[in-house]
Amino acid sequence: MKNTINSPQLMSTRDAYGQVLVEIGKEQKNIVVLNADLSQSTRTSLFAETFPERFFNAGIAEQNMMGVAAGLATTGFIPVVSTLAIFAAGRAYDQVRNTIVHSGLNVKIVATHSGITMGKDGSSHQSIEDIALMRVIPDMTVIVPADALETKKALRATIEYKGPVYIRLGRPEIPVVTDEESPFVIGKADILRKGNDLSIIACGIMVFQALKAADVLVSQGIKARVINMHTIKPLDLEILFNAAKETGAILTAEDHSIIGGLGSAVLEALACKEPRPPVYRIGVRDVFGESGEPDDLIRKYGLSWKDIVKAAKEVLSLKEG
């Protein structure tokens, strides 16, 4: 429960991934890694340097990379496939859907540079649709770690799990908000702040913003429950329904389009719940992004803790009773 949002430790989730991949590679000889000419960017270069015989560059050919990973999985290897989220979920969508997941194969897709906060490369490289694309595939598991620490745990849990998984990582360096002790269980969200006035359900980079907003709200007498919904699919319905019942107002926050992502998943789950709490969604509001520093983008596109504070008050005003 304790979290250290004021911790000076900054690290990107992709950096944590690069490190833990090498650790796991040492322990498990059946891990193979594929990348599509982005080994530095995805940090798979660390694995490549350590285990060159288990690292394969597919060149700039993401579709084939997914297919080769599928084939490797059928022979008992655990392929970990990395490229930018826009290419993993977008360019190779059909291969992920029809070859990997349809065949039920044990392929781990770890996509970096997700969301608008990937920054200066601009909207052609900002994947704001990948959660939607991946979670709509039957049998797919979708994980969005909140920080570097959680990324390491999530990768380990993903390797232990048998089946296809999509892990969504980011480029910016962000604070560590989770703690060493709490276990990572796929599909089991964590409450990072207690509170009964409303619930802020966030994933990925937005968990930090949510915590910061919760701090500000507390100083104004509003106690927000902050839930780190690190697994988008399967969604933790228990924690969600409890939040709905106990706090009566919900705000979701994600660095993704407000269409199809975490906010949509939450709304779908609550659609038939009575009484249904009001739900506000923080996210990219159905527009393409642009080049810029992550912080500037967060501000301009309404993803900052200030936006969360404002939305929290609005959703609270709709709360019954």
Add this chain to the structure above:
Amino acid sequence: MDMAKLIEFRVNLLKERSSLLKHSVELVRGLKEAAIAVGQEIVKMTSNANSGHLGGSLSCVDILVALYFHQLNHNPRNPSWPGRDRFVLSKGHAAPALYGTLALSGCFPREELKTFRDIDSRLQGHPDNKKTPGVEISTGSLGQGLAVAVGMALGFKLAGKNNQVYALVGDGELDEGEIWEAAMFASHHKIVNITVLVDRNHGQNDGRTEEVMSIEPLAAKWASFGWKVFEVDGHNIKNILNVLDRSMENRSKPTVIIAQTVKGKGISFVEGNDDYHAKPLPKELVAQAIAELGKR
């Protein structure tokens, strides 16, 4: 050799394989009979289901039979035996040919072919590895199977195993960029335990391949991607067996066999007729088609 004996041979493959390694007249005759039977099943399956891809299923029957009744090291009574060779039907719409071959080689009951494309059936419109014994990977979205086969071959290479991997691709399917991505990957990463067969029947969905999208010079294309290229008459079983044998000698490259075939092979009014790409025969023509196939 009659059908029953041939099937028995497949079932006892691991014990008896060596006795049939030479391409005896008997073996070739047996395989031809098997190919006829599979062809007839394809007509029945598609006509029963009133849907399915007739032309491109018939064009690859001889190849599939040569693979499953002779070339592949596999055990139809235990389709998931880890030591087996792998076959990927990249042109997944030829599912009827695959199902007919799998059933006749003993992977599942021949009776079950009647259920093709029905509700609750294990035999889906396109191959589904989670439903059908003997199907290695789900296919249907064209252009993806070769990459998977390359990944399988890479897996066996990494594990130091001798399993061979085979894939059948359509000639229209070669329009897909991913095919050439996979071709590049295989030669770059020196993956030699793979054999691709191109079902060169010169037809695709909208018509002749060279009208829809030119793919010639095909042999030169594969060669320039670093593959060793063979060509064969894809309806001459003896030649298919021979080329498969020859292709195994002194492997230093991934290997492709361009098999010249005819869409709708064995039925006079279907052969080369692009109307029957994705259409079954009308009921009244089924008996004649089955009779014609019987005389192949």
